Amino acid sequence: MRLSGSDLRLLQVFDAVARHGGFTAAEAELNISASTISNHMTALEERFGIKLCQRGRMGFRLTEKGEVVLDAARRLFTSISDFDAEIGALRGTLTGELRIGLVDSIVTDPQSRISQAIAAFGERDGSVSLTLMQNRPQELQQKVYDGDYHCGIGSFPHIISGLEAIPLYEEQHFLYAASTHPLFASGEGITLEKLKSHAFTRRGYWRAADEKRLLLGPVESTVHQIEPQLMLVRSGRYLGFLPEHLTKPWVEAGELKAVLPEQIAYTCTFSLILRKGYRKTETLRTFLSDILEAHRSASQRPFRSP
Missing domain, CATH: 1.10.10.10 (Winged helix-like DNA-binding domain superfamily/Winged helix DNA-binding domain)
Incomplete structure (x- = not known):
């Protein structure tokens, strides 16, 4: 038909x-x-x-x-969008649609230069429809692999087969307690042994090795995004790992503090993910270039071209 x-x-x-x-x-x-x-x-x-x-x-x-039918329709929409982008490139303008997936709670990170990249991309000649979506890390990877998203940006403990990852920047995480938590006022009296008697909140996407290393007490709640974890920690009932940049306002207000920051912390890498072998339109290549250039300027470290 x-x-x-x-x-x-x-x-x-x-x-x-x-x-x-x-x-x-x-x-x-x-x-x-x-x-x-x-x-x-x-x-x-x-x-x-x-x-x-x-x-x-x-x-x-x-x-x-x-x-x-739904799967075929979505492939059709992607093909039409890519066709528009390629025809636009022949005319010397950027057109089509860009669908970008992100994890949550990164807008407060000064290491993230996504907004700057979008600003640079917006200055270019063309009319591109830009769509940003937020997902959990596993879902985001799957959507990039399936072609629902052109690319994704986040921290991924495990990259699924069929995707490539380009490191952009790093994010520091510490273990936090709220001012209403029993450990908040303990000062130098906190020990690793004492943590074993306090409830922790975990990330649902952590691997077994991460949980063994980071969860030092009983796990009594699970989250799949950062903001719900912040809510649980602020309740005073749980200890949990959070990005340093996200907690800054509450730390400065005296409502949160890092627990044993010299002993307990970890760094995660934020990466740009793409599907291997996917034919990139000029619109996508240009956006990727702007993303990499924005982070290159911030870190002054070399990136390989996608």
């Missing part, structure tokens, strides 16, 4: 519905009512002769064929 412009629009509706997990949840993004979305989905199913999703009292879910 040959796809028309109206087919592409229906597929975009389908993509939004799948991402949001239902018709009502997709209303805000699509700016149309749930009943209109339902009509569009019915029209798409009739056009393809395939049942794409189940909806009703039991909730919303894609059928097996719906999953296949």
Whole structure:
């Protein structure tokens, strides 16, 4: 079958519905009512002769064929965007769409030069639609691998097969306690042995070796992003590792402090990740160049070109 412009629009509706997990949840993004979305989905199913999703009292879910169509549709959207970018490059302008994935809680890090790179990219001739998304490290890697994102930036304890990582900068983490935690006022009386009796919060994406090295007391909570971990530590009930740059306002206010900073700390590397073998458009190559140049200027260390 040959796809028309109206087919592409229906597929975009389908993509939004799948991402949001239902018709009502997709209303805000699509700016149309749930009943209109339902009509569009019915029209798409009739056009393809395939049942794409189940909806009703039991909730919303894609059928097996719906999953296949969704995957194909997303590859199609990526190809169309890359086509636009390549045609724009032939005219000497940057066009198309860039989808970039990020981990959370990096905007306060002075080592991160992402905003500066975006500013430099925005000064270039062209009209590129830039989309930033936030995900957990594992999800971010998978989306870059699947082609949902053109690239990703974050700290990844383990890089999955099929991706390449280019180091950008480093982030320092310390173990923190809140002012309401029993150890806060202990001063020099804190020992590694004393930590064994206090609850810790862990990162769900840490590997076993990281947990053995860093979790010195019983684990009583789990997070998958940094900001929830900050909330748990500030509650005074848990000890947890946090980025130094993120805790600075609370440390200066006397509400948080690092525990045994000379003995307990770790450094993680933030990297730019790309899918190996992915054909980069001129728009993507230019953005990657701006990202690397921004961090090169900040660190004065060499980077290899992507």
